[in-house]
Amino acid sequence: MTGTFITIAVMIMSMAAVGYVLSRLAEPARRTDDEDPDADIMSANLPDMQLIEEVNRRLPQTQCAQCGHPGCRPYATAIINDEAPINQCPPGGDALIEELAALLGTDVMPLDNDKGQTKSAQVAVIVEPDCIGCALCIAACPVDAIVGAPRYMHTVIADQCTGCELCLPPCPVDCIELHTINTPLQRWQWPKPA
Amino acid sequence: MRELALILLGTVLVNNFVLVQFLGLCPFMGVSRRVDSAIGMGVATTFVLTLATSLSYLVNRWLLVPFELTYLRTLSFIVVIAVVVQFTEIVIRKQSPLLHRVLGLYLPLITTNCAVLGVALLSIQQQHSLLEAMLYGFGAAIGFTLVLVLFSVLRERLELADVPAPFKGSAIALMSAGIMSLAFMGFSGLGS
Amino acid sequence: MNRRKPVKALLARSRRLQQTGRSEPDGGLPLVRNKPGLEAVGVPITELPVPEQLVYPLLDYARQTVQAQVHVGESVLLGDSIAEGILATASGTIKAIEHRPIIHPSHRDALCVVLDVDATGDENTQSLATSDTLSTERLAQACISGLGGAGFGTALKLRAAQNKVANISDNSSETGIHTLLVNAVECEPLISCDEALIRSDAQTVITAVHTMIKLSVCQRCVLAIEDDKVDAIAMLSTAIDAVKSDTGVDVELVKLSAVYPSGAEKVLVQRITGKPLPTGVRATELGILCLNVATVVAAWRAQAGYPMISRIVTVAGSRANKPCNIRVRIGTSVADVLQSTGNAPEADDSRVRAGGPLSGFDLQSLSVPVTATTNCIAIEPPQSKSAAMACIRCSHCSEVCPVNLVPQQLYWYASGNDIQQAQRFGLDNCIECGCCDIVCPSSIELTSMFRYARSSWREQQQDKQDADIARERYEQRQRRLSHREQEARKIREEKKTQLISSKDPIADALARARARKRPS
Numbered sequence: 048m049t050g051t052f053i054t055i056a057v058m059i060m061s062m063a064a065v066g067y068v069l070s071r072l073a074e075p076a077r078r079t080d081d082e083d084p085d086a087d088i089m090s091a092n093l094p095d096m097q098l099i100e101e102v103n104r105r106l107p108q109t110q111c112a113q114c115g116h117p118g119c120r121p122y123a124t125a126i127i128n129d130e131a132p133i134n135q136c137p138p139g140g141d142a143l144i145e146e147l148a149a150l151l152g153t154d155v156m157p158l159d160n161d162k163g164q165t166k167s168a169q170v171a172v173i174v175e176p177d178c179i180g181c182a183l184c185i186a187a188c189p190v191d192a193i194v195g196a197p198r199y200m201h202t203v204i205a206d207q208c209t210g211c212e213l214c215l216p217p218c219p220v221d222c223i224e225l226h227t228i229n230t231p232l233q234r235w236q237w238p239k240p241a
Numbered sequence: 242m243r244e245l246a247l248i249l250l251g252t253v254l255v256n257n258f259v260l261v262q263f264l265g266l267c268p269f270m271g272v273s274r275r276v277d278s279a280i281g282m283g284v285a286t287t288f289v290l291t292l293a294t295s296l297s298y299l300v301n302r303w304l305l306v307p308f309e310l311t312y313l314r315t316l317s318f319i320v321v322i323a324v325v326v327q328f329t330e331i332v333i334r335k336q337s338p339l340l341h342r343v344l345g346l347y348l349p350l351i352t353t354n355c356a357v358l359g360v361a362l363l364s365i366q367q368q369h370s371l372l373e374a375m376l377y378g379f380g381a382a383i384g385f386t387l388v389l390v391l392f393s394v395l396r397e398r399l400e401l402a403d404v405p406a407p408f409k410g411s412a413i414a415l416m417s418a419g420i421m422s423l424a425f426m427g428f429s430g431l432g433s
Numbered sequence: 434m435n436r437r438k439p440v441k442a443l444l445a446r447s448r449r450l451q452q453t454g455r456s457e458p459d460g461g462l463p464l465v466r467n468k469p470g471l472e473a474v475g476v477p478i479t480e481l482p483v484p485e486q487l488v489y490p491l492l493d494y495a496r497q498t499v500q501a502q503v504h505v506g507e508s509v510l511l512g513d514s515i516a517e518g519i520l521a522t523a524s525g526t527i528k529a530i531e532h533r534p535i536i537h538p539s540h541r542d543a544l545c546v547v548l549d550v551d552a553t554g555d556e557n558t559q560s561l562a563t564s565d566t567l568s569t570e571r572l573a574q575a576c577i578s579g580l581g582g583a584g585f586g587t588a589l590k591l592r593a594a595q596n597k598v599a600n601i602s603d604n605s606s607e608t609g610i611h612t613l614l615v616n617a618v619e620c621e622p623l624i625s626c627d628e629a630l631i632r633s634d635a636q637t638v639i640t641a642v643h644t645m646i647k648l649s650v651c652q653r654c655v656l657a658i659e660d661d662k663v664d665a666i667a668m669l670s671t672a673i674d675a676v677k678s679d680t681g682v683d684v685e686l687v688k689l690s691a692v693y694p695s696g697a698e699k700v701l702v703q704r705i706t707g708k709p710l711p712t713g714v715r716a717t718e719l720g721i722l723c724l725n726v727a728t729v730v731a732a733w734r735a736q737a738g739y740p741m742i743s744r745i746v747t748v749a750g751s752r753a754n755k756p757c758n759i760r761v762r763i764g765t766s767v768a769d770v771l772q773s774t775g776n777a778p779e780a781d782d783s784r785v786r787a788g789g790p791l792s793g794f795d796l797q798s799l800s801v802p803v804t805a806t807t808n809c810i811a812i813e814p815p816q817s818k819s820a821a822m823a824c825i826r827c828s829h830c831s832e833v834c835p836v837n838l839v840p841q842q843l844y845w846y847a848s849g850n851d852i853q854q855a856q857r858f859g860l861d862n863c864i865e866c867g868c869c870d871i872v873c874p875s876s877i878e879l880t881s882m883f884r885y886a887r888s889s890w891r892e893q894q895q896d897k898q899d900a901d902i903a904r905e906r907y908e909q910r911q912r913r914l915s916h917r918e919q920e921a922r923k924i925r926e927e928k929k930t931q932l933i934s935s936k937d938p939i940a941d942a943l944a945r946a947r948a949r950k951r952p953s
Contacts, residue, residue: 190903
């Protein structure tokens with residue numbers, strides 16, 4: 048009886064040892080916090096970082112926070128950490144959901160209507176007669192698409208504007224409007240046949 | 242030489258472990274949604290099966306039989322398989338985090354894949370030598386991968402097909418698997 | 434068993450093909466010759482009278498808007514520049530710059546320059562100086578663009594070909610063009626403008642080709658034509674023997690079996706060189722300059738000082754009363770063309786199409802202007818299309834595909850919105866020729882689905898680029914803000930240490946205040 052137990056114990060321990068050796072070979076030694084002062088929680092987990100980057104690359108980068116996260120990268124992090132489903136992004140729409148489903152091997156689900164609707168392409172336009180030059184919208188724009196300085200006229204660079212609407216709430220005189228862009232001719236698409 | 246070729250032929254086609262012997266159906270149904278994850282799973286299982294069968298043979302021959310502990314066969318084989326699977330999982334996580342995420346739970350579930358334990362035990366039953374055991378495990382895994390990839394291609398097409406509502410999803414997949422199984426049973430008698 | 438014979442036969446065939454450099458097409462359809470509107474050989478091409486108004490869309494070949502270089506009310510002369518790549522094709526006054534309907538499958542309007550014609554001028558109005566040799570600058574000045582259908586700027590194409598490293602096959606790196614391929618194939622039914630040009634004056638064509646040989650400094654020149662254009666071939670052979678040139682390069686007349694769509698650049702290059710073009714690689718990158726025969730003639734005329742102000746247009750179709758090939762001033766409306774040639778559509782349900790039966794599309798308005806890429810106007814009866822049925826997987830479509838695709842699978846994935854998978858099956862290579870549509874027994878609209886899938890993919894790629902730019906700007910901004918915060922933190926830390934280390938903080942503070950006030 049003791050022989051059995053000893054054998055089992057020896058076997059388990061030797062297998063564990065083999066497993067430990069093999070895993071050490073597979074995993075390179077990580078730098079500890081003492082050696083690398085810039086290391087933080089985010090940089091320690093390299094495979095997850097790669098995944099987050101992959102998901103982030105597919106998000107529309109409007110940084111609009113409609114998904115409930117303060118930007119596209121936090122949303123990507125939440126998806127990888129299984130804290131958020133893939134259907135929270137209105138600017139991405141159904142095409143994004145299909146792409147993320149294909150990437151991560153999950154199911155396609157309909158867009159979460161509580162987060163908003165997918166809108167057609169739009170740009171913000173500042174109504175210049177009403178602008179007071181307070182620079183609050185400049186601070187709000189996540190892609191620096193508004194040009195101006197305190198007490199000088201502000202204007203939106205239309206090419207850089209993603210239509211995220213983050214500049215509308217800070218404006219104290221509500222002088223920013225959203226205009227729908229007409230698709231230029233070179234971006235016209237053939238319709239899908241029935 | 243002829244015996245080795247026959248072992249390979251037998252495990253890949255004639256006695257295919259998934260479609261003829263109906264082992265390992267869980268990853269077969271679970272991972273076959275897309276071709277790339279199917280190929281990844283197939284490669285992982287090949288690695289695990291070959292290594293696990295060989296190690297199991299060694300454990301049996303040098304530990305269990307001399308010390309008359311053959312009643313510990315199942316337990317010890319499971320331990321061997323678990324270690325190999327854990328190693329495989331770590332390697333995959335480093336090499337391709339995306340594949341690791343897509344395979345998800347099915348990667349550690351290779352441990353409980355009845356095909357892996359089944360191949361190890363059947364190999365002992367058929368009194369293979371080390372080389373034969375290795376080839377047996379390898380052939381079984383190749384057969385598994387072949388069928389998994391074929392099925393995943395089928396399922397990708399089924400995804401877009403106009404399937405009647407009662408049959409959508411797993412139902413049509415299982416029916417297709419059954420028809421594939423019929424086809425593979427046509428290999429019986431090959432090589433004799 | 435004589436199993437070796439097929440292999441031997443295949444090897445012999447491939448050796449033969451490598452020697453001649455001509456391969457049979459992999460797919461394609463040998464369509465019956467249907468070229469109405471051709472005059473007798475040697476008859477010059479009728480010139481259409483210039484209308485009172487000419488309209489020029491402010492678009493380049495990629496449909497991007499170009500800036501007008503004139504303003505309303507300005508007087509322009511024939512040959513003056515109206516915008517980048519667009520010339521005034523008659524003298525007159527700019528009436529307006531406004532949105533007008535244009536020839537485009539979307540049936541949308543675009544910003545156009547409208548010219549009221551005062552003096553029509555003619556083909557021999559010389560607006561540029563004659564030069565001894567042709568140069569790329571002259572091509573750009575004369576606004577020569579491709580007359581084959583795509584309308585790429587010829588100067589750009591030439592420059593790209595000259596700058597690219599050529600000859601991937603033998604791993605040697607030579608710069609420049611080694612083969613000039615003149616495309617006189619014109620494979621699509623109904624369209625016969627290039628053939629008409631050759632039949633009217635083959636000597637001019639060959640002279641023009643020699644000029645282009647000189648400009649491109651090539652080692653080989655191939656003039657490709659379909660073998661059923663018998664009269665044109667005879668005229669060209671005579672002209673090649675007659676016209677002497679000092680370039681040392683002879684014009685090789687290659688007669689290809691008439692298979693649609695051999696006139697497409699990708700397919701033509703494969704037939705001439707025997708090797709298919711790799712995905713995404715243009716012929717210019719392989720050192721082959723492929724130009725339409727009408728473009729070459731226009732380039733030669735540019736050397737003589739005549740800008741490109743007109744093009745030959747075929748008017749044909751089963752409801753055309755008088756199919757013909759006429760020289761049309763660029764900017765003339767389709768309505769004027771049809772009226773002047775006696776082909777105004779009589780029945781209410783006649784369709785007027787721009788382009789050929791396979792590559793063209795219906796027009797909704799007849800007041801659209803002819804551009805440099807309008808090769809054909811067709812008047813057809815209403816379409817009688819049978820309803821599409823389910824795909825029976827017969828694979829006729831992949832047998833006839835000239836670029837070796839599997840339309841069956843492409844359609845499957847495109848209709849299921851899995852365009853990424855369709856891309857993996859080679860959707861990028863599709864030339865939208867329509868061969869698969871013709872042979873499909875279930876009458877499935879394959880080409881329309883591929884057009885949709887390709888334009889959808891282009892749109893997705895463009896969106897991705899925009900998103901990447903937005904992401905970079907955002908990350909740049911984040912870095913800037915965090916950098917600023919770090920700097921501020923550092924200054925605060927320094928101040929704190931200063932305060933702590935100073936013996937008499939009040940005196941120090943007073944000293945600092947005094948230092949700030951003092952003008953330095």
